Amino acid sequence: MNLQENKEFIFQQVAEAAQQANRPSDSVSVIAVTKYVDSDVTKQLIDTGVRHIGENRVDKFLDKYELLKGTGVSWHLIGSLQRRKVKNVINYVDYFHALDSIKLASEIQKRAEKTIKCFLQVNISGEESKHGFKVSEVDQALFQIAEFDKIELVGLMTMAPQAASDAEINTIFEQANKLRITLQNKKLKNMPFTELSMGMSGDFKLAVQNGSTFVRIGTAFFK
Numbered sequence: 312m313n314l315q316e317n318k319e320f321i322f323q324q325v326a327e328a329a330q331q332a333n334r335p336s337d338s339v340s341v342i343a344v345t346k347y348v349d350s351d352v353t354k355q356l357i358d359t360g361v362r363h364i365g366e367n368r369v370d371k372f373l374d375k376y377e378l379l380k381g382t383g384v385s386w387h388l389i390g391s392l393q394r395r396k397v398k399n400v401i402n403y404v405d406y407f408h409a410l411d412s413i414k415l416a417s418e419i420q421k422r423a424e425k426t427i428k429c430f431l432q433v434n435i436s437g438e439e440s441k442h443g444f445k446v447s448e449v450d451q452a453l454f455q456i457a458e459f460d461k462i463e464l465v466g467l468m469t470m471a472p473q474a475a476s477d478a479e480i481n482t483i484f485e486q487a488n489k490l491r492i493t494l495q496n497k498k499l500k501n502m503p504f505t506e507l508s509m510g511m512s513g514d515f516k517l518a519v520q521n522g523s524t525f526v527r528i529g530t531a532f533f534k
Protein backbone atom coordinates (compact mmCIF):
# COMPACT_ATOMS: atom_id res chain seq x y z
CA MET A 312 0.00 0.00 0.00
CA ASN A 313 1.43 3.35 -1.08
CA LEU A 314 -0.80 6.08 0.31
CA GLN A 315 0.72 8.90 -1.73
CA GLU A 316 0.30 7.00 -5.01
CA ASN A 317 -3.21 5.90 -4.18
CA LYS A 318 -4.17 9.43 -3.19
CA GLU A 319 -2.80 10.90 -6.40
CA PHE A 320 -4.50 8.22 -8.50
CA ILE A 321 -7.88 8.78 -6.84
CA PHE A 322 -7.69 12.59 -7.10
CA GLN A 323 -6.67 12.26 -10.76
CA GLN A 324 -9.62 9.94 -11.49
CA VAL A 325 -12.03 12.33 -9.77
CA ALA A 326 -10.64 15.29 -11.71
CA GLU A 327 -10.96 13.40 -15.01
CA ALA A 328 -14.54 12.39 -14.28
CA ALA A 329 -15.36 16.01 -13.45
CA GLN A 330 -13.78 17.23 -16.68
CA GLN A 331 -15.75 14.69 -18.70
CA ALA A 332 -18.91 16.10 -17.13
CA ASN A 333 -17.83 19.68 -17.91
CA ARG A 334 -17.44 20.45 -14.24
CA PRO A 335 -14.48 22.19 -12.61
CA SER A 336 -12.35 19.63 -10.79
CA ASP A 337 -12.52 21.63 -7.56
CA SER A 338 -16.32 21.22 -7.50
CA VAL A 339 -15.82 17.72 -6.08
CA SER A 340 -14.33 17.08 -2.62
CA VAL A 341 -12.82 13.71 -1.79
CA ILE A 342 -13.59 12.39 1.69
CA ALA A 343 -11.10 9.72 2.75
CA VAL A 344 -13.06 7.13 4.71
CA THR A 345 -10.61 5.92 7.33
CA LYS A 346 -12.72 3.24 9.05
CA TYR A 347 -10.32 0.54 7.87
CA VAL A 348 -7.18 2.07 9.42
CA ASP A 349 -5.87 3.50 12.71
CA SER A 350 -4.96 7.07 13.61
CA ASP A 351 -1.32 6.69 12.54
CA VAL A 352 -2.27 5.71 9.00
CA THR A 353 -4.91 8.43 8.98
CA LYS A 354 -2.23 10.96 9.90
CA GLN A 355 -0.03 9.71 7.04
CA LEU A 356 -2.99 10.11 4.72
CA ILE A 357 -3.52 13.69 5.87
CA ASP A 358 0.16 14.30 5.15
CA THR A 359 -0.45 13.29 1.52
CA GLY A 360 -2.83 16.25 1.19
CA VAL A 361 -6.25 14.78 1.98
CA ARG A 362 -8.46 17.53 3.48
CA HIS A 363 -11.60 15.60 4.44
CA ILE A 364 -11.80 12.64 6.83
CA GLY A 365 -14.90 10.43 7.11
CA GLU A 366 -15.87 7.81 9.68
CA ASN A 367 -19.10 5.82 9.86
CA ARG A 368 -18.98 4.95 13.59
CA VAL A 369 -19.06 7.33 16.53
CA ASP A 370 -16.37 5.60 18.60
CA LYS A 371 -13.85 5.55 15.76
CA PHE A 372 -14.75 9.09 14.78
CA LEU A 373 -14.01 10.31 18.31
CA ASP A 374 -10.72 8.34 18.59
CA LYS A 375 -9.35 9.95 15.45
CA TYR A 376 -10.82 13.37 16.11
CA GLU A 377 -9.18 13.50 19.54
CA LEU A 378 -5.72 12.72 18.14
CA LEU A 379 -5.89 14.59 14.84
CA LYS A 380 -8.16 17.57 15.40
CA GLY A 381 -5.17 19.92 15.20
CA THR A 382 -4.44 19.00 11.58
CA GLY A 383 -7.02 21.37 10.08
CA VAL A 384 -9.01 18.76 8.12
CA SER A 385 -12.82 18.67 7.93
CA TRP A 386 -14.56 15.93 9.90
CA HIS A 387 -17.40 13.97 8.31
CA LEU A 388 -19.64 11.53 10.14
CA ILE A 389 -21.00 9.46 7.26
CA GLY A 390 -22.78 6.51 8.86
CA SER A 391 -26.11 6.10 10.63
CA LEU A 392 -26.14 7.69 14.08
CA GLN A 393 -28.03 6.30 17.07
CA ARG A 394 -29.98 8.92 18.93
CA ARG A 395 -28.34 8.14 22.27
CA LYS A 396 -24.90 8.88 20.78
CA VAL A 397 -25.76 12.28 19.32
CA LYS A 398 -24.66 14.19 22.40
CA ASN A 399 -21.19 12.59 22.39
CA VAL A 400 -20.27 13.53 18.88
CA ILE A 401 -22.44 16.07 17.14
CA ASN A 402 -20.54 19.19 18.18
CA TYR A 403 -17.27 17.87 16.70
CA VAL A 404 -18.77 17.10 13.32
CA ASP A 405 -18.28 19.46 10.38
CA TYR A 406 -20.69 17.52 8.16
CA PHE A 407 -23.18 14.81 9.12
CA HIS A 408 -24.15 12.73 6.10
CA ALA A 409 -26.82 10.38 7.41
CA LEU A 410 -29.82 12.35 8.64
CA ASP A 411 -32.42 9.63 8.14
CA SER A 412 -35.27 10.30 10.59
CA ILE A 413 -37.16 13.15 12.22
CA LYS A 414 -36.45 11.72 15.67
CA LEU A 415 -32.74 11.97 14.95
CA ALA A 416 -33.15 15.54 13.70
CA SER A 417 -35.00 16.41 16.89
CA GLU A 418 -32.18 14.98 19.02
CA ILE A 419 -29.57 16.93 17.03
CA GLN A 420 -31.61 20.08 17.57
CA LYS A 421 -31.57 19.38 21.31
CA ARG A 422 -27.83 18.69 21.61
CA ALA A 423 -26.20 20.96 19.05
CA GLU A 424 -24.35 24.03 20.27
CA LYS A 425 -23.83 25.33 16.74
CA THR A 426 -25.53 24.92 13.39
CA ILE A 427 -24.77 21.44 12.07
CA LYS A 428 -24.34 20.99 8.33
CA CYS A 429 -26.38 17.89 7.49
CA PHE A 430 -27.16 15.81 4.43
CA LEU A 431 -30.64 14.37 4.22
CA GLN A 432 -30.13 10.69 3.41
CA VAL A 433 -32.47 9.50 0.70
CA ASN A 434 -33.24 5.98 -0.39
CA ILE A 435 -33.74 6.54 -4.10
CA SER A 436 -34.12 2.89 -5.05
CA GLY A 437 -36.76 2.28 -2.35
CA GLU A 438 -34.93 -0.89 -1.24
CA GLU A 439 -36.28 -1.98 2.15
CA SER A 440 -32.86 -2.64 3.72
CA LYS A 441 -31.51 0.85 3.15
CA HIS A 442 -31.55 3.74 5.59
CA GLY A 443 -32.94 7.03 4.47
CA PHE A 444 -36.13 8.81 3.53
CA LYS A 445 -38.03 7.53 0.54
CA VAL A 446 -38.45 10.15 -2.16
CA SER A 447 -42.17 10.31 -1.38
CA GLU A 448 -41.38 11.19 2.25
CA VAL A 449 -38.98 14.06 1.60
CA ASP A 450 -41.45 16.97 1.44
CA GLN A 451 -43.02 16.03 4.78
CA ALA A 452 -39.55 15.61 6.31
CA LEU A 453 -38.46 19.08 5.17
CA PHE A 454 -41.62 20.56 6.64
CA GLN A 455 -40.75 19.06 10.02
CA ILE A 456 -37.01 19.80 9.90
CA ALA A 457 -37.79 23.45 9.10
CA GLU A 458 -38.59 23.86 12.81
CA PHE A 459 -35.03 22.90 13.80
CA ASP A 460 -32.81 25.95 13.52
CA LYS A 461 -29.65 24.01 14.48
CA ILE A 462 -29.88 21.94 11.29
CA GLU A 463 -28.70 23.26 7.95
CA LEU A 464 -29.57 20.93 5.11
CA VAL A 465 -26.62 21.41 2.78
CA GLY A 466 -27.59 18.57 0.50
CA LEU A 467 -28.65 15.00 -0.15
CA MET A 468 -26.74 11.80 0.53
CA THR A 469 -27.47 8.52 -1.17
CA MET A 470 -25.99 5.06 -1.68
CA ALA A 471 -26.57 2.69 -4.56
CA PRO A 472 -27.69 -0.87 -3.70
CA GLN A 473 -24.72 -3.25 -3.51
CA ALA A 474 -25.71 -5.55 -6.33
CA ALA A 475 -26.76 -2.83 -8.77
CA SER A 476 -25.37 -2.70 -12.32
CA ASP A 477 -23.63 0.42 -13.63
CA ALA A 478 -26.77 1.31 -15.56
CA GLU A 479 -28.91 1.03 -12.43
CA ILE A 480 -26.42 3.03 -10.36
CA ASN A 481 -26.35 5.70 -13.05
CA THR A 482 -30.14 6.01 -12.95
CA ILE A 483 -30.17 6.28 -9.15
CA PHE A 484 -27.44 8.93 -9.12
CA GLU A 485 -29.18 10.89 -11.85
CA GLN A 486 -32.44 10.85 -9.88
CA ALA A 487 -30.64 11.96 -6.72
CA ASN A 488 -29.19 14.99 -8.49
CA LYS A 489 -32.56 15.87 -10.05
CA LEU A 490 -34.16 15.73 -6.63
CA ARG A 491 -31.38 17.87 -5.17
CA ILE A 492 -31.89 20.52 -7.86
CA THR A 493 -35.64 20.53 -7.26
CA LEU A 494 -35.06 21.09 -3.54
CA GLN A 495 -32.41 23.74 -4.15
CA ASN A 496 -34.85 25.63 -6.37
CA LYS A 497 -37.37 25.80 -3.52
CA LYS A 498 -34.96 28.19 -1.76
CA LEU A 499 -36.08 27.06 1.69
CA LYS A 500 -34.62 28.72 4.75
CA ASN A 501 -31.57 26.88 6.13
CA MET A 502 -31.83 24.35 3.31
CA PRO A 503 -29.48 25.39 0.50
CA PHE A 504 -29.23 21.87 -1.01
CA THR A 505 -26.10 22.78 -2.96
CA GLU A 506 -24.26 19.53 -2.11
CA LEU A 507 -24.59 15.91 -3.13
CA SER A 508 -22.81 13.19 -1.14
CA MET A 509 -22.60 10.10 -3.32
CA GLY A 510 -20.01 7.75 -4.76
CA MET A 511 -17.70 5.25 -3.05
CA SER A 512 -14.64 3.34 -4.28
CA GLY A 513 -16.65 1.28 -6.76
CA ASP A 514 -18.89 3.95 -8.23
CA PHE A 515 -17.37 7.40 -7.67
CA LYS A 516 -16.85 8.09 -11.38
CA LEU A 517 -20.55 7.57 -12.08
CA ALA A 518 -21.32 9.77 -9.09
CA VAL A 519 -19.13 12.63 -10.30
CA GLN A 520 -20.61 12.36 -13.78
CA ASN A 521 -24.02 12.82 -12.13
CA GLY A 522 -23.21 15.89 -10.06
CA SER A 523 -21.75 14.55 -6.82
CA THR A 524 -19.89 17.20 -4.79
CA PHE A 525 -18.58 14.88 -2.04
CA VAL A 526 -17.34 11.38 -2.84
CA ARG A 527 -16.72 9.07 0.15
CA ILE A 528 -13.78 6.82 -0.67
CA GLY A 529 -12.30 4.16 1.61
CA THR A 530 -11.02 0.93 0.06
CA ALA A 531 -9.28 2.56 -2.90
CA PHE A 532 -6.92 4.47 -0.57
CA PHE A 533 -5.76 1.39 1.29
CA LYS A 534 -5.10 -1.30 -1.30
Ligand SMILES: *Cc1c(COP(=O)(O)O)cnc(C)c1O
Nearest residue numbers: 344367389511512527528529530
Ligand atom coordinates in the same frame (compact mmCIF):
# COMPACT_ATOMS: atom_id res chain seq x y z
C1 LIG B 1 -17.32 2.54 4.21
C2 LIG B 1 -18.17 3.61 3.66
C3 LIG B 1 -17.81 4.27 2.48
C4 LIG B 1 -16.56 3.94 1.69
O1 LIG B 1 -16.74 2.74 1.01
P1 LIG B 1 -15.56 2.10 0.12
O2 LIG B 1 -16.27 1.13 -0.74
O3 LIG B 1 -14.61 1.45 1.08
O4 LIG B 1 -14.94 3.19 -0.67
C5 LIG B 1 -18.64 5.28 2.01
N1 LIG B 1 -19.78 5.62 2.68
C6 LIG B 1 -20.16 5.00 3.81
C7 LIG B 1 -21.43 5.44 4.48
C8 LIG B 1 -19.37 3.98 4.34
O5 LIG B 1 -19.76 3.37 5.48
